[in-house]
Amino acid sequence: MELLSGAEMVVRALRDEGVKYIYGYPGGALLHVYDALFQQNEVEHVLVRHEQAATHMADAYARATGKAGVALVTSGPGATNAVTGIATAYMDSIPMVVITGQVMSFLIGEDAFQETDMLGISRPIVKHNFSVTRAEDIPSIIKKAFYIAQTGRPGPVVIDIPKDMTAPTERFPYEYPKSVKLRSYSPVTKGHSGQIRKAVDMLLAAKRPMIYTGGGVIMGDASRELIELAHLLNYPVTNTLMGLGGFPGTDGQFVGMLGMHGSYEANMAMHHSDLILAVGARFDDRVTNGVDKFCPTARIVHIDIDPASISKTIQADVPIVGPAKVVLDDMIQLVKESKKRPDAEAIAAWWKQIDEWRARHGGRYRTDDSELMKPQQVIEMLCKVTEGDAYVCSDVGQHQMFAAQYYKYNKPNRWINSGGLGTMGFGLPAAMGVKMNFPNEEVVCVTGEGSIQMNIQELSTCKQYDIPVKIICLNNQSLGMVRQWQDMNYESRHSQSYMNSLPDFVKLVESYGHVGIKVTKYSELESAMREAFAMKDRLVFMDIMVDPFEHVYPMQVPRGSMRDMWLSKTERT
Amino acid sequence: MRHIISVLMENEPGALSRVVGLFSQRNFNIESLTVAPTEDETLSRLTVTTIGDDRVIEQITKQLNKLIDVVKVVDLSEGDHIERELMMIKFKANGQMRAEIKRTADIFRGQIIDITPNTYTVQLVGSSEKLDAFITSLGNTCIMEVVRSGVSGISRGEKVLAV
Incomplete structure (x- = not known):
């Protein structure tokens, strides 16, 4: 058996796990690992x-592929800088x-240089974390980390490695485990058949059904099954922010996103439904x-x-614990076998009602005669220019909601955003992580002038690795x-929400070696956007000036029901 | 309602902090907590008493089960069970009180485990309620120090919590 140092085992185990890219930043505690990385060319750093940004790149790779991404950061500030990214993924x-360096094991607890208790800091925001106490355990810990991260309900796993565990002087026989078994962890592989039968009976008896699906359909690779079941039944489907793309955005049965900024018809339909099938939400x-x-x-x-x-928050009448893909597949079989059919008359009446709601609001926004663009128009143009087929990586804020509402996602894994944590600064590194792994796909970062400045330094990384993403900044x-x-709840007292002294983004991106285009008029938008997307091998930053007074609507009235919404600045349900 | 939740978990560094962290992170309440290794040295047994409605208790057991180090979780309060807590209590024992403490300890089947001319230390084992009753019956005036172990519990009959 080959003898490897701890550092070499880290790199080899990642290779054996099939990892192509790791995203990271070196530092004292990781010098042995970085030296091992230098001496091979299979795992690219x-x-x-x-x-x-390293954590967001790894995270976005996972969102686009379903496989765990890998980040490598040093101890102390390196680890704490990764915390936001870990929490985002969690x-x-x-x-x-996420592999974090740590001070030498005999220094732990002594407030050593660049020491921080990363196990303690990360504990509430990881699925699990490990500390390496014996170098020979490195291969099995890495195997376990990937297994835990990728199975069951996925999540981030941190491995904290003290520097002495990676010392080049000590070598150990290396073998990467083929499989892993943990007595305390065995994710379910199938749903309870009795519960599934009961659910299907209820589904077929429903008069005003809604299928409400979330990120579990995306990460659980259950989009195909969802589409088949929904089409079989002809029931309306709504997606959460995390679930967009799980059901095709242009399908007639899709009623849009639901929730705080969900579509009027989705929220109305949810409120009046008699049966909700919630999947991975x-x-x-x-x-x-x-x-x-x-x-x-x-x-x-x-x-x-x-x-x-x-x-947890809403009591379920029929709980089914299991992977969305397998459970939906079981449901499809049962629906096909069943002698019962959905109540055609009731479902037709339900669709008639939903279509009326659609006609009443249906995602409209007001455009006026001024040349000032509405942000919604920009997203609709983006959808048109990219033919609805781009990977759209969003930052957080109004632009995120517009990108969720007005881009039509027809495939899963293409809408990539920080839904749970709402992390500003996510968009650009996320787009980079996707583009590096899908160089032939169109990858867009939709952002605002606030969010982009939270990780704008990554334009430099884009230059170094030639990552030609397209940045659509709704400025x-x-x-x-x-x-x-503040407009809606604080009588328009705009406390600290105005950004003064914005940089000239065009000059800024040019100084990083990229292309910048500023657009101020709607009449110039399409040609400018087509020009940007025609530059296949260049990063293009589009600084698009939009109406600063626009609001995102619909917006649910706080603590109301699903149907209590503001539909515009003056109109509410 | 008060529940006694027993947890069998890997006897590994950090396992306890995960459990305790979970309770504070999710705003669950901890009344008492005890933990020690079992006859199988790779496993620890943790008992936590907590107060919450059915929804909260369901979340607590589900969230505990999600921790990778946790092997098994059982809510002992769901079935017949025995709970015990150990208390050591140090009294100022002068004059009339000296005899009174001894008598009351006898009634509660406590034992005097340390004596000085001015103090008694009483050991008492029982349910938390019984320990509370003992303290109440003697009043606060002569108590110098109380130390309680927290509750341990076990199911009655043949039901066991084991791997």
Whole structure:
């Protein structure tokens, strides 16, 4: 058996796990590992400019592929800079392995240089974490980390490695485990057949059904099954922010996103439904609005891989713990075998009602005669120019909601955003992580002038590794979502939500070696955007000046029911 | 309602902090907590008493089960069970009180495990309620120090919590 040092085992184990890229930043505690990386060329390291970006790149790779991304950061500040990225992945159940350097084991607890208790800091925001106490355990710990991160409800796993565990002087026989078994961890592989039968009976008897699906359909690779079941039944489908793309955005049965900024028809339909089939969604507070007023006439079937997500905020009538893909497949078989059919008359009446709601609001926004663009117009143009087929990586704020509402996602894994944690600064590194792994696909970062500045230093990484993403910056010269809340709840006192002294983004990106285009008129938008996307091998930053006073609508009235919404600045349900 | 939740978990560094961290992170309440290794040295047994409605207790057991180090979780309060807590209590024992403490300890089947001319230390084992009753019956005036182990529990009959 080959003898390897701890550092070499880290790199070899990642190779054996099939890892192509790792995203990271070196430092004292990791010097042995970086030396081992230098001496091989199978695992490629991507040097970011800030550790947060490394975690977002790894995270976005996972969101686009379903496989765990890998970040490598040093001890102390390296590790703490990664915390936001780990929490981002945790909140959205994204598989990720983060390797953090640590001071030498005999120095732990002594407040050594660049020491921080990363196990303690990361504990509430990881699925699990490991500390290496014996170098020979490195291969098995890495195997376990990937297994835990990628199975069950996915999530980030941290491996903290003290520097002496990677010393080149000590060598150990290396073998990468083929499989792993943990007595305390065995994710479910199948749903309870009796519960599934009961759910299908309820589904077929429903008169006003809704299928409500979330990120579990995306990460659980269950999009195909969802589409088949929905088409079989002809029931309306709504997606959460995390679930967009799980059901095709242009399908006639799709009623749009639901929740705080969900479509009028989706929220109205949820409120009036008599049966909700929830799949891989967690009844988040941004979806349910006031829980005591949530969908008063609906019975709820809830499918989730994580039992703790079921009946956490909303009591489920039929809980089903299992992988979305397998459970939906079982349901499809049962529906096909069943002698019962959906009540055609009731379903037709339900669709008639939904179509009326669609006609009433249906995602409209006002454009006026001024040349000033509406942000919604920009997203619609983006969808047109990219033919609805791009990977759209969003930052956080109004632009995120517009990108969720007005881009039509027809495939899963293409809408990539920080839904749970709402991390500004996510968009650019996320787009980079996707583009590096899908060089032939169109990858867009939709951002605002606030969010982009939270990780703008990564333009330098883009130059170093030739990552030609397209950045669509909806520049409204303010922190739009904060400003919107201040307009609505604080009598327009715009406390700290105006950004003064913005850089000239065009010059800024040019100084990083990229292309910048500023657009101020709608009449120039399409040609400018086509020009940007025609530059296949260049990063193009489009600084697009949009109406600073625009709000995101619909917007649910706080603590109301699903149907209580503002539809415009003056109109509410 | 008060529940006694027993947890069998890997006897590994950090396992306890995961459990305790979970309770504070999710705003669950901890009344008492005890932990020690079992006859199988790779496993620890942790008992936590907590107060919450059915929904909260369901979340607690589900969230505990999600921890990778946790092997098994059982809510002992769901079935017949025995709970015990150990208390050591140091009294100022002068004059009339000296005899009174001895008598009361006898009634509660406590034992005096340390004596000085001015103090008694009483050991008492029982349910938390019984320990509370003992303290109440003697009043606060002569108590110098109280130390309680927290609750341990076990199911009655043949039901066991084991791997």
